[in-house]
Amino acid sequence: MICGGGRLPGDIAAKVEAGGRPVVMFAIEGWADPAVVAPFRHHWLSLARYGTFLRLMRQEGCRDLVVIGILLRPSLWQLRPDLGTVRVLPRIVRAFRGGDDHLLTSLGRMLEDDGCRLLGAHEVAPDILAAAGPIGARMPGARDAADIALGLGLLAATSPFDVGQAAVVANRHVLAVEAAEGTDRMLARIAELREIGRIKLPRGVGVLVKAPKVGQDQRFDMPTVGPNTIDGVARAGLAGLAVAAGGVIVAEPQEVVRRADAAGLFAVGVPTPEGA
Template sequence: MAETSPIAIICGGGPFPFSVADAALRTGRKVHLMPIEGWADRDRVAAYPHDWVPVGQYGRMVRVARNAGARDIVFIGTLVRPSLKDIRLDWKTIKILPRIYRAFRGGDDHLLRNIGKIFEDDGFRMLGAHEVAPEILAPAGDAGRVRPSAQDIVDAKLGLAVLDAMGPFDVGQAVVVTDNVVLAVEAAEGTDRMLQRIAALRRDGRIKVSAGRGVLVKAAKPTQDRRFDLPSIGPTTIANVKEAGLAGIAVRAGEVIVAEFTAVTEAADTANLFVTGLAPSSPP
C-alpha cells in the first residue's frame, strides 16, 4: 500500500525543495514546507502550505511538523553552514545545544547526520529527497545531443577516483579535470564558485588549455548518508561550466540530483556541452 501520510520538507535555497514537494503531491501525499528564512524562495514557497522557520529554531520545526501531522521529514536545498553565534536559538534548541555543538565539529556529512539523529530521537523519520522523488536523480547515459569524447571519459573517471579518495575526509563533491590534470577541487566555496575560480584562472592565463576541454565531475562521498546533501546540478551549473570553458559535466548516475532536468538538457544543448551519467559500476 502506498504511503499517504504528510511529509514535512525543510527547504533551503534553490529549486530542489519544490521538485520534491511536487513529486510527493503526485503520489497523493500532502506536504508542508518549513522554509528556512533567508534561503528559500518566497515566491515559490507561497504556492504550498508552509511555516517559515529561522535557522536554529529546532523547537519550532518540531511543532510545525507535528501540527501538520508529519512523521516523515526531508531536508533539501542550499544552505551555507551557519556560525553558531548567528543561530537564533529557541528553548528546545538550547536544551540540545551540546549535541548541536558536537555536530558542528566535523564536515558537512557529520553535521547533517547528527542533526538527523536529533530529529529521529524525537520520533521523526528522516527521508532522502530521492526516496520521495527518485526521478530527480541523474540517470546513466548522455542527457542531451552532445556526446563526451574519449578523453572526456578518461578525465571523468579520474575525477571520480579523486572524489572517492577524498570521500573519507568529508571533503567536497566536485572536481574539474582537464587532460588528466586536476585543475580544481570543491571545498567550502561550493561548485559554482569553484567554476568561477576556473574561469578567473583562464582569464589570468593560469590555464593554458583551450576552451572546450575539461570536465566538471560530481559524485556523492563513498560513505555519505544519502538522505542528506547529495550533490546536485541545475541550469546555473550549465552556465558556469560554459563560462569556465569546459566541455561538459559527468556525474555518477543515481548519486546526483538534477534540478529541472529538461531545462538542464536544453541549456546544455544550447551551450554545446555534454551532460553524462556514468554507471555506478564504472571503474573509477
C-alpha cells in the same frame, strides 16, 4: 519538508503532491525563496528554532521529513536558539565539531530521536536523480572519459576527508578541487584562471566531475546540478560534465538538457560503485 534555497524544493514538493501525498514546507528564513514556498502549505522558521519546529510538525501531523535546498553551514555563533534547541544544544555543538557530513548525520539522528522519519528527497521523488547515460544530446569523447575516470578516482580519495563533491579535470590534469567555495565558484575560478592565462588549455577541453562522498548519508545535502551548473561549465570553457549516476540530483532537467545542447556541452551520468 525542511526547505532551503533554490527552486528544487518546489519541484520536489510538486512531484510529491502529484503523487497524492500532502506536503508541509518548513521554510528556513534567509534561505528559502518565498515564491517557491507560496504554492504549498508552509511555515517560516529561523534556524535554531527546533522547539517551534517540533511543535508545528506535530500539530500538522507530519511523520516523514525531507531536508532539501541550499542550506550552508551556519556559524554556531550566529544562531539564536529557542528552548527546544537549548535542550539539544550539547548534541548540536558536538555535531558542529566535525565536517558537514558529521553535522548533517548528527542532526538527522536527533530528528529521528524526536519521532521524525527522515527520508531523502530521492526517496519521495526518485526521478530527480541522474541515471546512467547521456543527459543531453552530446556524448563525452575518449579524452573526456579519461578525465572523468581521473576525477572520480580523486573524489573517492578526498571523500574520507569530508571535502566537496566536485573537481575539474582537463587532459588528465586536475585544475580544481571543490571545498568550501561550492561548485559555482569553483567553475568561475576556472573561467578567471583561463582569462588571466594561468590555465592555457584551448576551450572545449576538460570535465566537471561531481559525485557523492563515499558513505555520505544520502538523505541530506545530495550533490545537485542544474541549469546554473551548465552555464558555469560553459563559461569555464569545459567540454561537459559528468555526474555519478544515482548519486546526484539533476534540478530542472529539461532546462539542463536545453542549455547543454545549446552550448554544445555533454552532460552524462556515469556508473560508480557508490552511485550504483
